[in-house]
Amino acid sequence: MKKEAIVLKYSSTRGNAEQLDSAKAIIRGLAADGGLFVPDAMPQVDMAFIEGLKALSYEERAEKVLGLFLTDYTAEELAGCVTRAYANGRFDTEKRAPVKAVGEKSVLELWHGPTSAFKDMALQLLPQLMSTALKKTGEKDEVLILVATSGDTGKAALEGFRDVPQIRIMVFYPQGGVSRIQQLQMLTQEGSNVNVTAVTGNFDDAQSGVKRIFGDKDFNEALAAKGIRLSSANSINWGRLVPQIVYYFSAYADLLSAGTIEPGEAIDFTVPTGNFGDILAGFYAKCMGLPVHKLICASNANNVLTDFLRTGVYDRQRDFFKTISPSMDILISSNLERLLYHMTEDKEKVASWMQQLQQQGRYDVGSELLAKIQETFWADWTSDEDTEACIAEVYRKHHYVADPHTAVAWSVAEKYQQATGDAHHMVVVSTASPYKFNGSVLDALGVKTQGVDEFTLLDELQQRNEDPIPEGLASLRKKAVRHDGVCAPATMEKAVMLFASADSVQK
Template sequence: MFVMNYKSTRDVKVNVPSAYAISQGLSSDGGLFVPENLPKLSEEKIMSLCDMSYAERAYEIFRLFLTDFTDDEIKHCVNGAYNDKNFATDNIAEISHLIPGTYILELWHGPTCAFKDMALQILPYLLTTSAKKTIDGKKISILVATSGDTGKAALEGFKDVDGTSIMVFYPEDGVSNMQKRQMTTQEGSNVNVCAVVGNFDDCQSGVKQIFTDKSVIAQLEKANTVFSSANSINWGRLAPQIIYYVSSYVQLVKDGELKYGEKLNVVVPTGNFGNILAAYYAKQMGIPIGKLICASNANNVLTDFINTGIYDRNRKFYTTVSPSMDILISSNLERLLYHLTGENDKLINEWFTALKNDGRYEVNDSVKAAIKENFYAGCCDDEQTKGAIKEVFDEYSYLMDTHTAVAYKVYEDYKKKTGDNTKTLIASTANPYKFGFAVYDALGGETEGVDEFELIGKLEKLTKTTCPKALSDTKNKPVRFTGSIKPEEMAEAVLEFINK
């Protein structure tokens, strides 16, 4: 019988089942859990997925990664997550045709209108199933750092889930008005939301430090509680993202848009590198994906890294109209580098210690070559982002959010530079109404003196589109969470919440 275990990027000797990797979230050595090998999908297996529903495709892929789960447990997880109660479309992930050969993968038809729902609707099922196998009887305290979308999606997924509590940290001035409104009005008896004076990297670094703080862990044990994460550092968050790249390819084959074996380029707007890493995993499993095009905003640390092999976070941080990508420390890059070095945990420790201490590292020539073979990277600023929104709406009557617009602009630049006209899938990561001010401004609307709910009406009238009810309904919800803390106060806030 095939068994899939998981290793740590910082200690190759670690070898644990998926339930342990998911329930723990982060390895005790600070590394990220990765599968010991990637399962391969044959042509026969890929073609067999064509006539399946999204949930059925998810079940088939999860069986390869969750070998310590029973088939019934996996079915319980996927059927509980991917259904018409949670998603506003039968297909879960819709594919819109922009022009022949260019497709938009709409990942925002879930309850919080962002791509994070694709993983965070199933993570509570994966985590509670894992906990019964590994830490039965203990409570789980989930810590989340968010640049906007993960926080709300995690809160919505875990609200009132028995045996869990969830605390979300977001940068005080680093999310859109609607993202903030979604989080601070969150319902649920087991949730807490906290603004942090700083940027997303401050939130993310703070959460990672709390995970490995021995004094905090000791107090946690007294409360019969363990930490876990809903960020994409948790394998249970990343694995579901592989599904929609597999599903999109087979759906395009089923629809006659692709012939099996025909390459499909994938464009992903990304800051933490998890979404594009999932596409890389799908490619390594046998899905015929061509170039992986990494799109960044003005915080272009990933663009520079992919083009030079030098990762340097010692740069100005920009607050942009695509805030979910306002990140200078891309956690999931560690997983990619672990694979590209041939599982060299010594090198990973060396590079990420340098990142922590000096803010930079440079990979070796063989890794640089492997990155260039698989990836292309580009970036654009806010004005170019808004220009892309207007261009696509004027030409195709298709309304994009700011993050999707970054991906579109970088893809257009890629085509001009390379002449590559391979059929391409652009990941659309959020509904445009989540970033209504920037979108309305891009289309020439006047935003001064307008609140987010007046703006919804103006944007609906201008574009003849409809704001999702999940966003417009926040108008009448009371704000539950106010105030902010400094990064160094995060651990104290966590313990206070847990001990309530």
């Protein structure tokens, strides 16, 4: 299937009439009205396109899928971006995103990149797309990437943007709200253009602070006077989201190659979900023509999405829990806004709901829209206790070591199949290496961890896991801490301005 000779435009979910090429939308990150950029049309594929992916490498599959959305990039530009992102030894497996049979399910492993989390699938590519976009558009200003992270995005973004010319990056993470391994990954980050700062609050405090900074006109004008413009590496940036669509197509192609499914056979995906970007990428794949039956949204005790997908009411006014699956400890799922737009194509409604969420902490989309959403989505959640039990059970039955986020997804996948009797082939999306959460995993496997240091725990887990300790984690033993900044949510602007005024950045 040939790509249509058109340039796909992007506009805001909230009504701003401005239309941008993908390169400019990626540089901008967030629309001027606070909305998220979405494509003005949905590319379509057929089974011939999908079957044609079987014989291709992951990089070649990415070029095919990305080319449908990033129509202002040349084929040569995309090929260069993809090669720099995924080749050259950056991933520890030739498949990049391998599909493994575990019992009657398949597990899509998205954590074979340099930081051992699924964020690498997008955040190795986004810096290449953005750097190319800066050249294409003739942008002279420096770009400052602001990131709020619940654990994995921060390190993946830092590693991806490290020493990229004309770009600097600042990451905010919740103090005490990430695993020790995740924290060490960030605090030891090298690079002359990076900054890591802890926020004395939870992830939503950090994310709300970043959004506030993006929306502060005076602050942005003060940065502009220094020749700096803000952008984002969170999944609110289209350049972060679009690479994630690729691995849904890749997984389907691999299942076809293995003979697990037949061409055209619809399958289910269960996705551990926090900011709603990973599962939304699956929705885009389905809209494009990938045979997806159901997308199952798996949450931990911060189950705001479960409640929304069951009731149509999004209510962030609830207790916040720190769990053993910290990358999902989120109460404001930003990418849900994109789903609401695509389901309604009504920007005024979306803008109104987002205003209600900001001002009242909740909104209700009504029973008619909820029924439409439920045609594709199903949702449930899993407690820490059940997550630990799932890790132990999967290991006992299949000798497969799942991290807590993957276990949340596995547990919810089982709940879905038991509740519905659905017999479609199930793919559990695995978003992090178990080594990143070695303490929680070993606790679940009955190994004493109290008072044991992180690196001894890595060795303990290695004895129970067929996969070796990833090099990026093993090397932390010898790395020095380089970042020690801490700020309150209310002083994040001051921290950003200090970093923006610093001289140590690649030109």
